[in-house]
Amino acid sequence: MQPINFPNIQSLILYAYKDLHHATYLMLHIEHPDLFKQWLSDNVDNFTTSDCQAESTAINIAFTAPGLNKLNLSQHTYQQFSREFKEGIATTKRSQVLGDEASNSPEKWNWGGPSTPVIDVLLLCYADSDSALKAQISHITTEIEAYTTQLQELSTHSLFERKEHFGFKDGLSQPKIAGIHTNAKENNTLAPGELLLGQESGYGTTTPFPHDNENFKHFGKDGSYLVFRQLEQDVKGFWHYLDKQNTEEDNKVYLAAKMVGRWPNGAPISLFPTQEPDHLNPAIANDFNYSDDPQGNLCPMASHIRRTNPRATDLGLSNVKDNIASVNHHRIIRRGRPYGKPLHKHLSPTAMMKADDSEPRGLHFLCFNADLSRQFEFIQQTWVNNEKFNGLYNDLDPLLGTRPKEHDISGGDFTISQKPMRHKLKNIPQFVTTKGGAYFFMPSISALKQLANSNQ
Ligand code: HEM
Numbered sequence: 001m002q003p004i005n006f007p008n009i010q011s012l013i014l015y016a017y018k019d020l021h022h023a024t025y026l027m028l029h030i031e032h033p034d035l036f037k038q039w040l041s042d043n044v045d046n047f048t049t050s051d052c053q054a055e056s057t058a059i060n061i062a063f064t065a066p067g068l069n070k071l072n073l074s075q076h077t078y079q080q081f082s083r084e085f086k087e088g089i090a091t092t093k094r095s096q097v098l099g100d101e102a103s104n105s106p107e108k109w110n111w112g113g114p115s116t117p118v119i120d121v122l123l124l125c126y127a128d129s130d131s132a133l134k135a136q137i138s139h140i141t142t143e144i145e146a147y148t149t150q151l152q153e154l155s156t157h158s159l160f161e162r163k164e165h166f167g168f169k170d171g172l173s174q175p176k177i178a179g180i181h182t183n184a185k186e187n188n189t190l191a192p193g194e195l196l197l198g199q200e201s202g203y204g205t206t207t208p209f210p211h212d213n214e215n216f217k218h219f220g221k222d223g224s225y226l227v228f229r230q231l232e233q234d235v236k237g238f239w240h241y242l243d244k245q246n247t248e249e250d251n252k253v254y255l256a257a258k259m260v261g262r263w264p265n266g267a268p269i270s271l272f273p274t275q276e277p278d279h280l281n282p283a284i285a286n287d288f289n290y291s292d293d294p295q296g297n298l299c300p301m302a303s304h305i306r307r308t309n310p311r312a313t314d315l316g317l318s319n320v321k322d323n324i325a326s327v328n329h330h331r332i333i334r335r336g337r338p339y340g341k342p343l344h345k346h347l348s349p350t351a352m353m354k355a356d357d358s359e360p361r362g363l364h365f366l367c368f369n370a371d372l373s374r375q376f377e378f379i380q381q382t383w384v385n386n387e388k389f390n391g392l393y394n395d396l397d398p399l400l401g402t403r404p405k406e407h408d409i410s411g412g413d414f415t416i417s418q419k420p421m422r423h424k425l426k427n428i429p430q431f432v433t434t435k436g437g438a439y440f441f442m443p444s445i446s447a448l449k450q451l452a453n454s455n456q
Contacts, residue, residue, distance in 0.1 A: 227440075309327065
């Protein structure tokens, strides 16, 4: 394994800035490439790198394919980027793969779609206070406003106990990376090339990446692809649907926990199948791998966390080790944050159902991976939006599934195969709608320097 070059890697790829509770994402269109390059050159040392702990603020930068082209990346180097990245997230082919159809379709997006302006650059700004974040953004926008147009300023909202808007603790399970995270469990440890370009992947090879050009040496190395999707959540719809299935509060929370695969406080239902424990002991938050639950009696096969990371679920391979190894070729590192005000401060389901508020809220879903098609897109297509996932018949991901046919709901079941009787929820509506999206590349510091100084 090659050593990890921490000072060359933008920090968000490796760390989530958990102590920086305030974040805003700026999407920019470059109007004057030469002036923007000058700004990049002057500021390249200001981007937060992985060799030091981010203190009160952090900033990182990523580019779309059009953005890289605008800054004169050589065609030779550009062509070595993956097809998915170059085509972008909003093509017809990608929409089919990702389930971005009907109400999710890019034509309807607020940004990143065919009828909205082309995004070139993404600036990701983080701070430990609202005032520090505002000061940071105001400083940057004053500097760059003469040569960029700001297309979006997407704010985020930290929710009670690090939960997402449906009311479930998020950010509990992430893969660990060899050479970066110590004391990680072997089953949950990925080769660095699953995250960083130019490193050895889980197959023992190097995923193709932009390299080897006179002016752009190893351009892709130590960078990573960043998926950004704005996913709007119908929180009231979610709890009203569950409430209609049963009237007692416990039951709607129980059904929701079965859908997620964890209780609201994050406790895995694989370990606590009938009742939420008072506290989640973080040491056991990931102490399960479904190998003792082949039928999904504890954690349903269709639940969100089981199908986005089936762990040791028997996917038809001969033993547990092979199943885990196979699943680990399709992992992502999540960096998303909620946006919009919560329906209720403590996210109590009953209070959220009663709240009278239709402001938009959801998740700015961000994730890193080295191979968009084998990692993020595979999860979305083969696991999330697959009605027949691992022996199921008509069950999409109960949180995310795209259900385009409003009157003939396909994939609208959720099967809870518990003993003594299997239970099925029917006609699940769509709770999450895609409102924007783009594929970015987050380059290394050395690649940023090459880009800033290119004059082809
Ligand atoms: C609004 C949309 C979404 C919501 C509300 C949501 C919610 C959650 C929650 C509550 C968890 C459990 C906490 C944890 O294990 O860290 C989770 C885990 C996870 N989610 Fe999502 N999620 C959303 C979108 C997505 C998307 C689009 C993907 C990928 C295509 C995804 C992939 C994952 C993965 C990989 C895990 C960890 C599974 C594991 O390792 O056990 N999620 N999500």
